[in-house]
Amino acid sequence: MKTPVVIAGAGPAGALLATYLGRQGHDVTVYESRPDLRRTDIDAGRSINLALATRGIVPLVDVGVIKRVDAITIPMRGRMIHAVDDPTPELQPYGSKPHEVIHSVSRTDLNAILLDAAEGTGKVTIEFEKRIASVDFDQSEIQFHDGSSAPFGVIFGADGAGSPIRQAIADAGACKYRTDWLDHSYKELTLPAQPDGSHRLDPNALHIWPRGELMLIALANPEGDFTVTLFAPNTSFESLQKLSDVDAFFEHDFPDFVPLVPDLAQQFSANPTGRLGTLRVEGWSFEDRAVVLGDAAHAIVPFHGQGMNAALESARALDRHLRGSPNDIAAAFEAFETERRPSTDAIADMALDNYIEMRSGVVDADYLARRELALDLEQRHPEHLSPRYNMVMFCTMPYEEAKHRAATQADIMTTALADPSVDVDALVSALPPLPDLDPLADPDALSVT
Numbered sequence: 001m002k003t004p005v006v007i008a009g010a011g012p013a014g015a016l017l018a019t020y021l022g023r024q025g026h027d028v029t030v031y032e033s034r035p036d037l038r039r040t041d042i043d044a045g046r047s048i049n050l051a052l053a054t055r056g057i058v059p060l061v062d063v064g065v066i067k068r069v070d071a072i073t074i075p076m077r078g079r080m081i082h083a084v085d086d087p088t089p090e091l092q093p094y095g096s097k098p099h100e101v102i103h104s105v106s107r108t109d110l111n112a113i114l115l116d117a118a119e120g121t122g123k124v125t126i127e128f129e130k131r132i133a134s135v136d137f138d139q140s141e142i143q144f145h146d147g148s149s150a151p152f153g154v155i156f157g158a159d160g161a162g163s164p165i166r167q168a169i170a171d172a173g174a175c176k177y178r179t180d181w182l183d184h185s186y187k188e189l190t191l192p193a194q195p196d197g198s199h200r201l202d203p204n205a206l207h208i209w210p211r212g213e214l215m216l217i218a219l220a221n222p223e224g225d226f227t228v229t230l231f232a233p234n235t236s237f238e239s240l241q242k243l244s245d246v247d248a249f250f251e252h253d254f255p256d257f258v259p260l261v262p263d264l265a266q267q268f269s270a271n272p273t274g275r276l277g278t279l280r281v282e283g284w285s286f287e288d289r290a291v292v293l294g295d296a297a298h299a300i301v302p303f304h305g306q307g308m309n310a311a312l313e314s315a316r317a318l319d320r321h322l323r324g325s326p327n328d329i330a331a332a333f334e335a336f337e338t339e340r341r342p343s344t345d346a347i348a349d350m351a352l353d354n355y356i357e358m359r360s361g362v363v364d365a366d367y368l369a370r371r372e373l374a375l376d377l378e379q380r381h382p383e384h385l386s387p388r389y390n391m392v393m394f395c396t397m398p399y400e401e402a403k404h405r406a407a408t409q410a411d412i413m414t415t416a417l418a419d420p421s422v423d424v425d426a427l428v429s430a431l432p433p434l435p436d437l438d439p440l441a442d443p444d445a446l447s448v449t
């Protein structure tokens with residue numbers, strides 16, 4: 001590999017990749033635009049968490065940090081549905097097997113563990129508050145916003161959806177990309193702990209208030225609070241200018257949620273509104289000089305809770321391709337994209353589909369009938385059928401395979417629900433056998449060392 005080896009961005013993908021490259025024996029410099037999150041409160045006092053699932057857990061086992069991560073996660077066994085007309089929330093379990101849970105984890109704390117792991121290789125130097133402005137391939141030089149510059153041989157772009165590394169690859173004529181913006185946005189809020197520090201809602205579930213075009217979700221933090229996210233059409237956000245508008249909005253659509261957050265309107269006006277989009281990139285690399293991964297290559301909408309999981313899975317795949325082709329880095333980069341792009345395209349589509357399922361499907365009679373049939377068929381044919389959600393969240397089969405299998409299963413269920421005389425068991429047992437759905441059952445098989 002050409003030196004110096006540089007990674008842009010020390011988020012989850014960049015920090016994990018640095019760990020992998022350090023373990024391969026490379027000296028690596030990581031440039032990160034923000035201050036060191038282990039020493040500065042970059043979230044302005046708010047805890048922001050996300051859902052970690054099997055595809056993200058496997059690389060964490062791989063690099064030996066899973067015990068530290070495990071200590072800061074909260075398992076979520078299903079969706080707790082807060083329906084509009086029912087005062088008692090209902091739990092829809094994700095599955096029946098012990099590993100079929102997702103895990104709420106603080107972004108910052110997980111990232112901190114990965115930064116420690118990268119530095120722990122003894123091969124990785126992380127330079128914080130160094131925002132990359134552009135990359136000059138001819139001069140082999142990175143320019144920073146502060147006017148300084150640094151040399152590079154190869155650069156890995158783990159610098160998020162707005163990646164300047166991807167832009168440099170595009171400027172070199174090796175990549176085309178576009179972002180499809182959603183006409184919905186999001187805002188994060190905090191549901192505080194009880195005065196005694198306990199959670200106000202069941203911490204072991206992902207709470208959803210599905211309201212058609214609107215949706216609130218809440219994930220627990222170990223400190224007793226919940227990170228809440230409102231997803232709503234852009235027009236709704238635009239209409240909520242005054243504190244009284246915000247109060248009226250929540251009273252109208254989420255009356256059971258209002259008493260849980262005393263300073264709701266104040267938080268709403270203080271916190272930023274985030275946009276949501278799907279980034280489609282064709283051409284992830286330039287020769288043996290640059291490659292993008294994580295959100296820089298495949299940012300998706302968050303409705304399947306898979307963006308970071310996919311980013312970690314990509315870092316692990318890139319490590320495997322680099323080890324498999326150490327003397328032809330350009331070929332390793334190409335093989336990485338050939339393997340991963342069909343997968344990340346598939347999860348991008350499934351994440352968009354899941355928005356409809358979460359905000360309206362989970363209380364829809366047809367959805368509930370299909371879900372019941374899927375769980376029933378899974379009990380009878382565990383080697384042949386698994387619900388789509390479970391194939392995405394609790395398994396490492398390529399996303400495109402999960403998408404394809406789910407489409408076939410959906411056709412079978414449509415047929416069976418339309419005509420009860422159909423021999424659904426025969427149709428399901430004719431499906432190709434599923435791969436091992438629990439890759440964590442044999443952690444030894446994961447070790448790269």
Ligand SMILES: Cc1cc2nc3c(=O)[nH]c(=O)nc-3n(C[C@H](O)[C@H](O)[C@H](O)COP(=O)(O)OP(=O)(O)OC[C@H]3O[C@@H](n4cnc5c(N)ncnc54)[C@H](O)[C@@H]3O)c2cc1C
Pocket residue numbers: 008009010011012013014031032033034049050051052130131132133158159160161162163164186229274293294295296300302304305306307308309310311
């Ligand atoms: C509301 C919301 C909820 C989500 N929930 C989930 C979830 O439950 N589960 C899940 O798996 N995913 C979730 N995601 C997605 C997840 O946050 C991302 O997919 C993940 O953070 C991608 O990791 P990354 O390392 O590729 O990019 P990033 O996390 O964006 O990291 C990029 C890093 O590069 C740095 N950087 C950026 N520009 C520069 C520059 N010019 N120079 C130097 N450094 C730079 C940034 O500061 C950052 O540290 C969610 C996303 C959103 C918006």
